[in-house]
Amino acid sequence: PSSDNTPYAQIGEEKLHQLIDRFYELVSQHPDISFLFPDDLAETARKQKQFLTQFLGGPALYTEEHGHPMLRARHMPFPITADRAKAWLSCMELAMNDVHLQEPIKSQLFHRLSYTAQHMINTKE
């Protein structure tokens, strides 16, 4: 089936979940962005697993539970500057390295996330 060709199918659920768990460990330690997040990141990570599953062409888990992602609107309560977007992406890049995400999927996903992260910026430095 064509769904075998999605980035989600190529990465696999297990590695995607490892990536996200490692990502939020790094976020929780990052001096520039940790304060934006709740102390307990379990629910945040659960939603991100749902979101990235559908973002990568897997089942629409996020939308099934939460409706349209409207990511920019959902981020408006948080002051996201260009530096904070960079910090978010740096945590993602480190997490990708730590879980040994393979090329070309690593660069492809990073590129898409960079684009989305730019879109979340809602506050001047």
Ligand code: HEM
């Ligand atoms: C939620 C920060 C970029 C996807 C959140 C939350 C914060 C945050 C503080 C709320 C956490 C919570 O209350 O549980 C940031 C910052 C970003 C960024 C500083 C830097 C640009 C992104 C990007 C994506 C994304 C690029 C897409 C891959 C999500 C999702 C949620 C979320 C799916 C959960 C939304 C919900 O509550 O349903 N983010 N985010 N974020 N973020 Fe981001």
